[in-house]
Amino acid sequence: MSEDARDTFSTLEVARLLGMAVRSVQMMVDRGELEAWKTPGGHRRISRDSVERWREGRRSGPSRTATAPRPASTARRVLLIEDSAHYQNLVSLLVKQHLSGVELHVADDGIAGLALAGQLQPDVLIVDILLPGIDGATLITSLRSHPQFSRSRLIVVTSLDEAGRAPYAFALEGVPVVHKPQLVAQLPGLLKAALDTTVEAA
The missing domain is CATH 3.40.50.2300 (Response regulator)
Structure with missing residues (x-):
């Protein structure tokens, strides 16, 4: 089964999919940006749906050049x-x-x-x-x-x-x-x- 067809990913798999460090993915989970839980063996699993929502949010966000001002509400x-x-x-x-x-x-x-x-x-x-x-x-x-x-x-x-x-x-x-x-x-x-x-x- 391909990675995109699965319902859950490991932290490492999400890091590879998003081009991030594993630690960054862990922090996204801690902040609630990605939905995750732990297996009985203690391994973190991240839901595919939450990864796709995060990706979609990035794609649909306002495009900006390096010098464009951000909306005031953006942290x-x-x-x-x-x-x-x-x-x-x-x-x-x-x-x-x-x-x-x-x-x-x-x-x-x-x-x-x-x-x-x-x-x-x-x-x-x-x-x-x-x-x-x-x-x-x-x-x-x-x-x-x-x-x-x-x-x-x-x-x-x-x-x-x-x-x-x-x-x-x-x-x-x-x-x-x-x-x-x-x-x-x-x-x-x-x-x-x-x-x-x-x-x-x-």
């Missing part, structure tokens, strides 16, 4: 590209505590992050410079130079200290950088400022 979107579950959870907590009405989406790696960024056209991208599957400097340069992401503000988070970031200096010029030990203290303010800038530019 501001932040995309975190980060492979560490610890920092994914920490950023999610900070967003909930300090920034109401903001949608946080998460990608586990650079390739999935680029794909998701293209789908979401987020207001702000938070990117870890050390990611599996792609060179961080290449990813950041791509995000900064591609017209599709011209309205998105960029914040880099990294475990590298200033000396360790030296090889990436050309990609980081003019971009806010948060050293991960300072994430709690620095990220909420930088994120709020970036979101305020996107509102003013709309």
Whole structure:
């Protein structure tokens, strides 16, 4: 039986169908965007109908160019590209505590992050410079130079200290950088400022 003919999918299958990271699909389930339950063996199953509704919602949504203003009712979107579950959870907590009405989406790696960024056209991208599957400097340069992401503000988070970031200096010029030990203290303010800038530019 083909995937499209089945009534349920695993989290991994949905991630492949939608071109997302598994963690992003899990968060969609947690937010109620996809209907899911667990089997007696503890495996998550996601209903085909809810996946199709989500796809249809994306297809029927208003088409926008990178610079087109969004409707006022549309929540501001932040995309975190980060492979560490610890920092994914920490950023999610900070967003909930300090920034109401903001949608946080998460990608586990650079390739999935680029794909998701293209789908979401987020207001702000938070990117870890050390990611599996792609060179961080290449990813950041791509995000900064591609017209599709011209309205998105960029914040880099990294475990590298200033000396360790030296090889990436050309990609980081003019971009806010948060050293991960300072994430709690620095990220909420930088994120709020970036979101305020996107509102003013709309």
